[in-house]
Structures are given as C-alpha cells and as structure tokens.
Amino acid sequence: MPAPYPFGETVVRLRRGTSPGRDPRGQPIPGTLTETLVEGCVVTPRAETPSVGGDQQQARDTVIVGYTVYAPPRSDWRTTDQVRIRGDVCEITGEPGDWGQNAFTGMDGPVQFAADRVSG
Structure with a gap:
C-alpha cells in the first residue's frame, strides 16, 4: 500500500517497552527501545509568536520551537513516544489528534501531533 502522502x-x-524492573536505587529500568519507520508523513516547522512587547520579541516575529507532524491515517502514536525527524529526536507534546473520516470525501484524515526537539 503506498504512503498516503506520496511526497x-x-x-x-x-517507543520504549515495559520496564523490566528497578535498579538498586529503586529507579525504573528503561524498557527496550523499538524503532519503527513511518513513511508518508508531512512535517512542517512549528512556530511560536512571542507576545507583543515581551522580552522574547527582540527584533523577531516568530521562533521555531519544533515540528507539526501529519502522520498517515490510523497510525499509532502515544504521548510517551519520541520521534526522530531529519536527525532530530523530539518529544511528542500533548495528545496526538486523529482527524477521523472526512464527511465530504469519506477519506480518513491524518494523525496530527506536535514534536519538540529534545535538548541536553
């Protein structure tokens, strides 16, 4: 089946699996990391406009804070997942939103989520 967005x-x-237990200090041991390729995504920069007159608005209008991803219909994304986009590892911010079925065309819409770059 071809990707929903051919370009x-x-x-x-x-995605991390279930923790296998705890370390000697009682901290959870991270589960196994699974990497899954998801083809046919639309990725756009996500900008934040600083408030007018605020400290952040020093001779600039917007600041790129991450990406907005439009993933294929019915793809499985969780708030606990991370996503690698163009080499950047990002956290999923907020709940992924499923656009559902379009009432005019009957086609399934994308799953949309915000992704913020991981720093540090």
Whole structure:
C-alpha cells in the first residue's frame, strides 16, 4: 500500500517497552527501545509568536520551537513516544489528534501531533 502522502517523508517512531524492573536505587529500568519507520508523513516547522512587547520579541516575529507532524491515517502514536525527524529526536507534546473520516470525501484524515526537539 503506498504512503498516503506520496511526497511526504519518513520519520522514526521511538517507543520504549515495559520496564523490566528497578535498579538498586529503586529507579525504573528503561524498557527496550523499538524503532519503527513511518513513511508518508508531512512535517512542517512549528512556530511560536512571542507576545507583543515581551522580552522574547527582540527584533523577531516568530521562533521555531519544533515540528507539526501529519502522520498517515490510523497510525499509532502515544504521548510517551519520541520521534526522530531529519536527525532530530523530539518529544511528542500533548495528545496526538486523529482527524477521523472526512464527511465530504469519506477519506480518513491524518494523525496530527506536535514534536519538540529534545535538548541536553
């Protein structure tokens, strides 16, 4: 089956499995990381406009804070996943939103989510 957006790009979903237990200090041990290629995604820069007159608005109008991803219909994304986009590892911010079925065309819409770059 071809990707829903033929000129879209491939991103990598990073998902941790269930923790196998705790370390000697009682901290959870991270589960196994699974990487899944997701083809046919539309990726756009996500901008934030600083408030007028605020400290952040020093001779600039917008600041790029991450990406907005439009993933294929019914693709599986969780708030606990990470995503690798163009080499950047990003956290999923907020709940992924499923656009559902278009009432005019009957086609399934994308799953949309915000992704913020991981720093540090």
